[in-house]
Amino acid sequence: MxxxxxxxxxxxxxxxxxxxxxxxxxxxxxxxxxxxxxxxxxxxxxxxxxxxxxxxxxxxxxxxxxxxxxxxxxxxxxxxxxxxxxxxxxxxxxxxxxxxxxxxxxxxxxxxxxxxxxxxxxxxxxxxxxxxxxLGALYHVRTLILDGEVPAEARQWLELKAKAPARAADIQQAREKLLLALQEHGYALAKVDEPIAKLLPETHELDVTYHVVTGKPITLGQVSVKGLQKVDPGFVGRHLQIAKGEPFKPSSIEKNRQELQNTGVFSSVRTRLGKNLDAQQQLPVTFMVSERLRHTTQLGAAYSTDLGASFSSYWQHHNLLGGGEQLTLTAGVTQIGGNSTTGIGYNVAVNFMKPDFLHADQTLHTNLAAIRQSLVTYDQDALLGEVLLTRKFSPFWTGSIGLGPEQSRITQQNETHDYTLLSIPASLKYDSTNSLLDPTKGSIITPSITPVGALTGSEIRGFVVIQLSASTYFDWHTEGRSVLALRGLLGSIEGAGRFDLPPDKRFYAGGSNTVRGYRYQSIGPQFADGDPQGGKAIATATVEYRQRILENYGIVAFTDAGQVSPDTLLASGDWRIGAGIGARYYTGFGPLRLDFALPVNQQSNSGSFEIYIGLGQAF
Structure with missing residues (x-):
């Protein structure tokens, strides 16, 4: 032995x-x-x-x-x-x-x-x-010995069983799991030595001994935050859910560190535990924070053959009043060229976001925007407002409800109408994805319902827009290098006839957000001249395969399908299918996207191909 x-x-x-x-x-x-x-x-x-x-x-x-x-x-x-x-x-x-x-x-x-x-x-x-x-015989673990005073359930924390193959990595990992479990149960000063093995050649077995020193369960001492300059300490305190006297628990400390990081006002948040116990035999915890730049300015650009080029810029204040409030000013020029546009458009917006509004997990968004769109489908000048309250119910679930007044003038088929509307958007969102610009696993599911009514001087009847969108991502055990992405959308409008709806409220398909390979908004019922009418129901689906090559490059292959129907029957429209390939260049802030798509079953107003360039995956 x-x-x-x-x-x-x-x-x-x-x-x-x-x-x-x-x-x-x-x-x-x-x-x-x-x-x-x-x-x-x-x-x-x-x-x-x-x-x-x-x-x-x-x-x-x-x-x-x-x-x-x-x-x-x-x-x-x-x-x-x-x-x-x-x-x-x-x-x-x-x-x-x-x-x-x-x-x-x-x-x-x-x-x-x-x-x-x-x-x-x-x-x-x-x-x-x-x-x-x-190879000889495969050795197995015979007995597991915990040397020292340990809790009765400690053997389970090893997650290593007798008769398991005696793999060195598993035996070492069991030591690490035991140490983490002890710390998670309050034994902050616990130590687990390197495992000692006794080889039993006659039976091809190992006896493994872990020497453990647990010490006494420890509670938290003073919980403090260092590095604050412009951020209100009260705002930080509302995001800390641990306090002096609570049992020491690394997972709880890490959860609070991530909560501070997710406020958006810090560039980094680190945890520092006290080297020694304090006079009350408690362990102090300090969160070391570095505040991010208060102001940022960014420029953006995108191009597609249907909507042409667009350029945008925004300026953002990340901590306007000391409580993580964000003020964002956005300006952009859109529709520079493009086969689905008739002139240059613009958008200008002011957005204010107030976190912890009446509740720690509740955020108030207010937005005011002016837009111009000159499209083949319609021309629109609009002033849009929105007040939206969002509430985070869990790490995955978020709900929102709001008010959206708007004033617009829309011309379609040489007929111009003014609309003064009020919408009440409400939605529920499930999001388990791991990235905003490049998700490789998880799902997003968003059901929404938006009643819309006329405020003054309009003949528009009230109607309700109902939508269900979803996307999901499957990583083939490749750490994000081979991903299957699926996307779908169902929508229906109830309460008004198709031509009783403002043109911008009807459903359209075609373009990067629905069916690539077809011009923007081109799929669906058409007027006599071939221009899109829009419909009351929509259904779209996408299958996309993403494969990374080398370190920074990738290719994709995709198929999109969709239909827009003039009434509420989802299957009454003609299905259009687009297919294509794309290239990706992965940067530190997200992938740069280039997609080339063809219409498989063309319609009268579709071109021979479409190209899309932008930042982030298509969905």
């Missing part, structure tokens, strides 16, 4: 270490003394895919073959060093009796004639190197 730290089996003893150093010195010297000898490597499969990958990654005979050619002595030294590396890999996965055999030119490494064989071998064909393994 042999006793050792569990990772000692992965370390090379001092004699072996000395031997490897001498071998490496010989390899360096020999590299200058002999011509390099080309060689090929054949590494046998073990039947364990994970082990095969680890062995391949450990093999310098493979990784240095072309990068660092060597002569006979250095080649043998490299092979001997790989024997040690392979042994470590075998033992780390539980094969403690595993053996490695490397043969060069069909001779073992201890063959005295090996050097001469290599020295006098021709450069072509390369000399063969064959690597074989005898």
């Amino acid at each position: 042999k006793t050792m730290p569990i990772f000692q089996v992965e370390r090379i003893g001092w004699r072996r270490h000395l031997g490897m150093c001498l071998a490496l010195m010989m390899m360096v010297a020999a590299a200058h003394a002999a011509d390099p000898q080309p060689y090929t490597v054949a590494i046998a499969k073990t039947g364990d895919a994970e082990l095969d990958q680890m062995l391949k990654e450990s093999c310098t005979l493979i990784s240095l073959n072309e990068a660092a050619p060597v002569g006979p002595f250095a080649l043998v030294a490299r092979a001997r060093a790989d024997v040690e590396r392979f042994t470590i890999a075998l033992q780390s996965l539980g094969y403690y009796q595993g053996k490695v055999q490397i043969r060069i030119a069909n001779r073992p490494l201890d063959d005295r004639g090996l050097y001469d064989t290599i020295e006098y071998s021709p450069a072509q064909p390369p000399i063969p190197v064959q690597i074989n393994f005898d």
Whole structure:
């Protein structure tokens, strides 16, 4: 029976270490003394895919073959060093009796004639190197021993069971999980030493011992925030949910750190625990904050063949009154060119956001905007207002309700009408995605209902807009490199006839947000001249596959489909399908997007192709 730290089996003893150093010195010297000898490597499969990958990654005979050619002595030294590396890999996965055999030119490494064989071998064909393994028995954990005074449930916190394969990584990970669990249960000063393993060769088992010192459960001492300058301490205090005297719990501390970071007023938030207990034997906690720049200015640009070029800029104050209030001024020029536009448009907006409005998880948004749109579908000049209250119910769920007055003048088919409307938008949003501009997993589901009525002097009847939008993202275990993205939209308008609706309130499809490959708003019922009429119901769907290439590049392939119907029957319109490919360049602030799309079943007002350029994924 042999006793050792569990990772000692992965370390090379001092004699072996000395031997490897001498071998490496010989390899360096020999590299200058002999011509390099080309060689090929054949590494046998073990039947364990994970082990095969680890062995391949450990093999310098493979990784240095072309990068660092060597002569006979250095080649043998490299092979001997790989024997040690392979042994470590075998033992780390539980094969403690595993053996490695490397043969060069069909001779073992201890063959005295090996050097001469290599020295006098021709450069072509390369000399063969064959690597074989005898795994032996897979060791399993027999018993787990916790040495020290620990809570009764501590054994469960290891998350390692008897009879499990004796993998070094699992045994070490169990130590880390035990330590985290102890800290999570208030043992802030707990220590768990490196595990000690007893090898039992007769039964191919390990006994693993963890020496644990828990100390006493600790409560929090003074909770303070350092680094505040312009931010109101009261605002910060409303976002801290921990206080002196509460049990020490790392997850709760981290949750509060993230809450401060998410306020948007800090560039960084770090946690610093006290080095020692205070006089009350409590552990102080300090949040070290750095306030972000109070003002930021950004410029943006986008282009598509249907809507042309657009340029925008905005100025934002991130902490207007000290409580995280945001004031945003936006101005943009739109519709510069484009096959779906008839003139240049603009948008100007002022937005004010007040967090913690009447409640810590409630935000008040107010917005005033002036827009001009000159589209093939209609021309519009409008003044829009909005007061919106949003409430975060959980990490994933958010609800909102508001009021949206608007005054607009719209011309369609040479007929001009003025509209003075009031809408009451209400929505519920589920969002579990991991990124705003480049989501790779999670889902977004947003049902909404918006009653709209006339305020004064309008013949418009009241109506209700009902929509359900959703998108979801599947990462194929590639850390975001291979992603399947799906998108869908259903919508219906109730309470008024199609031509009783203002043109801008009707549904349209076509363009980057619905069906790429078709001109903006072009899908659906048409007037006699081919211009879009809009409809009362919409249904669209998208399938998109995203594949990253190298570090900063990516390609996508997508298919969009959609229809707009003149009435409320979702299936009464003609379905149009667009398909295309795209390129992505990934930057630190999001991917730059270029999409090229074709209409599969063209209609009379669709072009031959469309191009879209912008920041962020299409959805």
